[in-house]
Amino acid sequence: MNIQSFHDTIYTVIHDAALSLGHPVPSFALEWKHEKTFGDYSTNIAFALAPHLKKNPHNIALHIQEYIRTHHAALFHTVTIAGGGFINLFCSDAFLSSSFTTLKKKPLSSFFSTPKKLLIEFSSPNIAKPMHVGHLRATLLGDFLARLHTIVGNSVIRWNHLGDWGTQFGKLLYGYKHWNEKKETVEDLEQLYIHFHKKSETDPALEDEARKEFLRLEKGDTENRNIWKHIVSLSLKEFQQTYALLSISFDIVLGESFYEKYIPHIFSLIEKSGKSQISDDALIIDLESYDLPPGLLKKSDGATLYLTRDLASLYYRSTRFSPNTILYVVGNEQSLHFKQLQAVAKEIDLPHAPFIHIPFGTVLDKNGKRFSTRAGRTVHARDLINDVIQRAHSVGKEKESSASKKTLDAMGIAALKYGMLSYNKTSPVTFDPESMLSLTGNSAPYIQYTYARARRVVDKTSFLSRLFYTPRAYPSPSSSERTLLRAILEYPAVIQRCVDSATSQYLTEYLYTLSGEINAFYEKERVLGDTNKKRMYARIDLLKKASSILKEGLSLLGIESPSVI
Ligand code: ARG
Numbered sequence: 001m002n003i004q005s006f007h008d009t010i011y012t013v014i015h016d017a018a019l020s021l022g023h024p025v026p027s028f029a030l031e032w033k034h035e036k037t038f039g040d041y042s043t044n045i046a047f048a049l050a051p052h053l054k055k056n057p058h059n060i061a062l063h064i065q066e067y068i069r070t071h072h073a074a075l076f077h078t079v080t081i082a083g084g085g086f087i088n089l090f091c092s093d094a095f096l097s098s099s100f101t102t103l104k105k106k107p108l109s110s111f112f113s114t115p116k117k118l119l120i121e122f123s124s125p126n127i128a129k130p131m132h133v134g135h136l137r138a139t140l141l142g143d144f145l146a147r148l149h150t151i152v153g154n155s156v157i158r159w160n161h162l163g164d165w166g167t168q169f170g171k172l173l174y175g176y177k178h179w180n181e182k183k184e185t186v187e188d189l190e191q192l193y194i195h196f197h198k199k200s201e202t203d204p205a206l207e208d209e210a211r212k213e214f215l216r217l218e219k220g221d222t223e224n225r226n227i228w229k230h231i232v233s234l235s236l237k238e239f240q241q242t243y244a245l246l247s248i249s250f251d252i253v254l255g256e257s258f259y260e261k262y263i264p265h266i267f268s269l270i271e272k273s274g275k276s277q278i279s280d281d282a283l284i285i286d287l288e289s290y291d292l293p294p295g296l297l298k299k300s301d302g303a304t305l306y307l308t309r310d311l312a313s314l315y316y317r318s319t320r321f322s323p324n325t326i327l328y329v330v331g332n333e334q335s336l337h338f339k340q341l342q343a344v345a346k347e348i349d350l351p352h353a354p355f356i357h358i359p360f361g362t363v364l365d366k367n368g369k370r371f372s373t374r375a376g377r378t379v380h381a382r383d384l385i386n387d388v389i390q391r392a393h394s395v396g397k398e399k400e401s402s403a404s405k406k407t408l409d410a411m412g413i414a415a416l417k418y419g420m421l422s423y424n425k426t427s428p429v430t431f432d433p434e435s436m437l438s439l440t441g442n443s444a445p446y447i448q449y450t451y452a453r454a455r456r457v458v459d460k461t462s463f464l465s466r467l468f469y470t471p472r473a474y475p476s477p478s479s480s481e482r483t484l485l486r487a488i489l490e491y492p493a494v495i496q497r498c499v500d501s502a503t504s505q506y507l508t509e510y511l512y513t514l515s516g517e518i519n520a521f522y523e524k525e526r527v528l529g530d531t532n533k534k535r536m537y538a539r540i541d542l543l544k545k546a547s548s549i550l551k552e553g554l555s556l557l558g559i560e561s562p563s564v565i
Helices: 005-017 043-052 057-071 093-105 133-151 166-180 186-203 205-219 222-246 255-274 306-321 332-347 380-400 404-421 444-458 463-469 479-489 491-501 505-524 534-557
Strands: 040-045 076-082 088-089 117-121 155-162 252-255 276-279 282-286 294-300 327-329 357-358 364-365 429-431
Touching: 005 040, 005 043, 005 057, 005 088, 005 093, 005 491, 043 057, 043 088, 057 076, 057 088, 076 252, 088 093, 093 479, 093 534, 117 133, 117 306, 133 155, 133 222, 133 327, 133 364, 133 380, 133 404, 133 491, 155 306, 155 463, 166 205, 166 222, 186 205, 186 222, 205 222, 222 380, 222 404, 252 255, 255 276, 255 294, 255 306, 294 306, 294 332, 306 327, 306 332, 332 357, 380 404, 404 429, 404 444, 404 505, 444 505, 444 534, 463 534, 479 505, 479 534, 491 505, 505 534
Parallel strands: 117 155, 117 327, 155 252, 327 357, 364 429
Antiparallel strands: 040 088, 076 088, 276 282, 282 294
16 A cells, blocks of 8 residues: 555545545646645645536535535645635645654555556667767657656666667668768668668669569678678767766667567467558558558568567567566657558557656757758767767856766766756657756756755764764644645656656756755755754755655656766
8 A cells, every 4th residue: 555645645535535526536737836825735636626516616615615624624724716716735744744754764665556567668869870969869758757766666677679670671781881981880881771771762773682682682682681791880989988988778679570480470469350451562451440641561561560570579578577567658759550550460460568748858958949950860969969969068167066977977968857857758859958957047067056055064973973864754833844844745746747747847947946945945044054053964964864755856857966076
């Protein structure tokens, strides 16, 4: 059984109060507003119920207010009604204090329900092409989701699905074998593609040659297999460097080629379903009843397609690992593909675990334009990472910092991660190294600075004196203590919101707010040197919990919290 968080306790009270009006409870909002006049929470429940009960919201609010007064007096010191029916809830100090004690004692996972097994696919770059900015966003968001689900108690399989198969490899093989260009790096290989596309414009026969090369690869031709293997290992080595730089790891890394052996089984399911048909020599499945274009399953030359390999992979992941859910963290330009995958899996009765596509928006440059280089190629993830690292070094220089190269590199990576994760996942990220590294805004350096500052105060006291003097229950808090206490208590609800929406932005927003409260508190209240020992240690305890939330929150974003800044 999980413990109810501060938010969930209030939610249940409002829910029960609404239920006492005799109607099933519609969905409603319970919001933490920062203006003190709105109390600790504000809810629109009366407005949500009004159309169902055919009553005016103010009267409903009055009923709920009365219900709370009769049944839950201990939790609130005031409940007000504003704006014609909004209910503002002001919690009692005793409830705040007991919620704080619970939050301190329990790990985050105790606020969450029964653990699930999740398979999270993320990153998934393509062999022989550099990771681009979309892969970078997928990598960071996927890593965040994996960490998030782990901390709430789920078991997570981190999965990387490499694009290492498909007819495009025919083009690469052709270029590789016939042209003298450099073939040492993934960028060189990308150039081979570009070259191929240019040449094939004037020489369409090349397309046929490429198809033949891919067919040879599929049939196991030794030369083609060896070149392909070499290209795969070259690409993996480069990807690994990027993953190491970003501290990203995977449990399973499998390329699309791995699923070739499961393809016959997929085709037998397709055949059994009787749903497929031949069109222009290709095997397709009609998806009109889903309002989707037909799914392409096999090309006229017999080569498999992206969709077919995804069906095989879905089958393999589900039967081999039995996850409760599979998450695909892939850009929103592939939404149609995943809808088709869903539909085809249903049509052919593919045994599989439920799965969800977690789409995300593009990354734009700081002028709000799509990224492109002068050479017209897509922007490489490494270029962007390097831009932020470089900016971290210039900030270091401006501040005449004595920080080492390693520290400044880490500062750049932290800023990059925080910056990219502080956007709502469906909206585009604006990539601006300067604001990512701002020392005062909603950025990693600001949160890290606040963490170090709060932690330094805590560390000025000894473990033993904290043990001895810290009051068991928080004594009646002053107004600024209360504000900080209130912010701390919101943490599990923020995490819940991130889990429900697969979004990191709620966490970054919260860490930014909490940091603001910590700094305001510290500026207003004298902490160290207070002659009232109990009060001093109660405040130290607040700072200790607040800083541990910052640390844990940053770690969910894949960022470390240095103790010195
Ligand atoms: N490799 C693909 C790309 O870069 C993304 C793969 C997404 N995952 C999947 N299971 N289809 O576009």
